[in-house]
Amino acid sequence: MTRSSQLKKKHEERFWTFFDAAPIGMTIVDRDNSVLEANEAMQEFLGYSEDELKAMSFADLTDARTFKAFQRKFHELVEGKVRSFEMQTRYFHKDGHVVWGNPVRMAIVDTDAQFSHVVVMVVDITERKKLEDQLLRFEKLRAVGQLAGGVAHDFNSVLTIIRSYCELSRQELAPDDAVQAHLEKIEVAVNRGASITAQLANFSKHGLGQIKATNLNDAVSEVEGLLRGVLRSDIELKVRLGRDVPTVQAEETQLTQVIMNLLLNAQDAMPAGGKLSIKTDALHCEGPAGDAPSDLMPGIYAVLTVRDNGHGMDEKTVSRIFEPFFTTKGSKGTGLGLSTIYGLVQQGEGYVEVDSKPEQGTTFRLYLSVTDTPTEPPERSSTA
Numbered sequence: 001m002t003r004s005s006q007l008k009k010k011h012e013e014r015f016w017t018f019f020d021a022a023p024i025g026m027t028i029v030d031r032d033n034s035v036l037e038a039n040e041a042m043q044e045f046l047g048y049s050e051d052e053l054k055a056m057s058f059a060d061l062t063d064a065r066t067f068k069a070f071q072r073k074f075h076e077l078v079e080g081k082v083r084s085f086e087m088q089t090r091y092f093h094k095d096g097h098v099v100w101g102n103p104v105r106m107a108i109v110d111t112d113a114q115f116s117h118v119v120v121m122v123v124d125i126t127e128r129k130k131l132e133d134q135l136l137r138f139e140k141l142r143a144v145g146q147l148a149g150g151v152a153h154d155f156n157s158v159l160t161i162i163r164s165y166c167e168l169s170r171q172e173l174a175p176d177d178a179v180q181a182h183l184e185k186i187e188v189a190v191n192r193g194a195s196i197t198a199q200l201a202n203f204s205k206h207g208l209g210q211i212k213a214t215n216l217n218d219a220v221s222e223v224e225g226l227l228r229g230v231l232r233s234d235i236e237l238k239v240r241l242g243r244d245v246p247t248v249q250a251e252e253t254q255l256t257q258v259i260m261n262l263l264l265n266a267q268d269a270m271p272a273g274g275k276l277s278i279k280t281d282a283l284h285c286e287g288p289a290g291d292a293p294s295d296l297m298p299g300i301y302a303v304l305t306v307r308d309n310g311h312g313m314d315e316k317t318v319s320r321i322f323e324p325f326f327t328t329k330g331s332k333g334t335g336l337g338l339s340t341i342y343g344l345v346q347q348g349e350g351y352v353e354v355d356s357k358p359e360q361g362t363t364f365r366l367y368l369s370v371t372d373t374p375t376e377p378p379e380r381s382s383t384a
Contacts, residue, residue: 025101025122031078031115033058045101045124047094061091077107078115088125100129131230135260152197159197163190213247214255216280216302216368223259224278231263234273242281246370248302248350258341262306262364265338268329269310269362277307283367293367296351301367309361318354341366 019026025042027035035053043050046061059067066089073085084106091099101122110116170183224239231237248255259278266276281303285292313321317328321338341364345352350369356362 240279266308
């Protein structure tokens with residue numbers, strides 16, 4: 001055996017060792033996209049054995065729309081027009097549920113520069129997709145809540161006018177006047193409308209739950225777990241949970257959304273990567289002294305601080321960030337995230353403070369009012 005043959009055999013052995021042990025799904029397919037080989041990670045990802053995959057076509061594993069888009073790109077790959085392509089794909093698992101992958105397909109050529117086969121490498125992004133969908137639902141719920149609150153307020157104003165004139169009319173009429181019965185029916189309809197607006201107002205304020213004693217450290221830990229796989233790799237996240245942080249008076253789901261918004265906004269402010277920190281503390285404010293804001297009411301607070309070293313904001317932008325529908329993200333943002341933060345803090349009789357300057361990063365401090373229920377979680381630090 002020649003030296004070149006020995007090297008080739010050695011490289012092939014290394015490749016198959018890597019192929020079999022790779023933690024991501026890998027397959028080798030021919031120009032017809034028929035599976036020639038599939039590693040264990042791919043079999044586990046889709047739920048099919050290697051023999052089953054060899055007997056199937058890609059059309060059996062995904063929806064028609066995805067398959068149509070895939071065919072066009074795969075044809076370009078086989079013809080040598082592109083060396084590789086990446087396409088987020090929705091797969092059907094053997095047991096019927098949907099899994100998401102982000103496959104990269106790369107064409108391999110032989111020694112004569114002719115097409116040989118395609119290596120497919122698939123990263124499982126199912127959990128990430130679930131989180132993205134969850135975040136999208138949260139955003140939609142915030143938008144609906146904002147709309148519901150506005151509709152409730154305006155409609156309630158109209159009902160108030162109708163009720164007032166109805167009461168005046170009944171006072172000016174004799175008790176036995178036939179019109180009294182008509183006015184009574186109007187009042188019933190007004191009360192029904194008021195009940196509906198109250199439900200809308202309740203939804204806009206509380207969304208998915210009710211205000212109750214909520215552990216701030218637990219909320220931060222929950223969001224940290226959700227976002228660890230979503231934050232970009234160039235974002236360094238540090239979390240510090242303080243000791244003896246008291247429970248806060250807040251709606252648990254809304255508090256989680258607020259923390260999520262702050263962290264994702266911070267990531268957006270660092271397109272080239274950067275440092276992001278979140279910490280919790282307890283504060284006993286006795287008056288306008290120390291590090292607390294001068295207009296913070298005396299009392300005990302749980303403080304949530306989120307800091308980034310992104311591009312920051314000027315004073316004009318800071319003055320408007322809590323306005324509903326105001327956004328610096330153009331079509332990519334709804335302008336509801338920070339208004340939700342402000343609403344949560346105001347709802348719990350707290351305070352929000354923003355410190356930001358262009359190219360010097362941004363710091364948000366949320367001072368949340370506390371309940372009488374104590375909580376003593378251990379101090380912990382973690383770094384992504």
